[in-house]
Amino acid sequence: MTKSKHESFVIIGVTEDGHKFRPSDWAERLCGTMSVFGAERRMAYSPYVQPGDMEGHKCVFVDIRIHDIESRAYHFLENFARDNKLKVLPWSPSP
Known part of the structure; x- marks a missing residue:
C-alpha cells in the first residue's frame, strides 16, 4: 500500500525569514474562508x-x-502557506 504524502499540518504566522505575518487576524480570516453559517x-x-x-x-x-472531503481546500491552504512563505510544521490532531 502506498503511503499518502498528505498530512495534517499547522501554518504558523511567522515568515521563513522570521517576520510576523500581517494582518494580525490572518488566521481567523483564513479559517473564515472554510466556515459555514448554521x-x-x-x-x-x-x-x-x-x-x-x-x-x-x-x-x-x-x-x-x-x-478527503475537499482536496481543493487542502491544496488552497498549502498554497497559501507557500505563497506567503509561512512556516509549516507537521501536526497530529486529537482523534
Whole structure:
C-alpha cells in the first residue's frame, strides 16, 4: 500500500525569514474562508481548519481529513502557506 504524502499540518504566522505575518487576524480570516453559517445564523469554523496559537504566534491547524472531503481546500491552504512563505510544521490532531 502506498503511503499518502498528505498530512495534517499547522501554518504558523511567522515568515521563513522570521517576520510576523500581517494582518494580525490572518488566521481567523483564513479559517473564515472554510466556515459555514448554521441554522442559528452564526458562523462556525470547519472542524478541520481551526485558528489557534502556538508559542505566542497565530496559527491555523489543518486536519488531513479535509483532504478527503475537499482536496481543493487542502491544496488552497498549502498554497497559501507557500505563497506567503509561512512556516509549516507537521501536526497530529486529537482523534
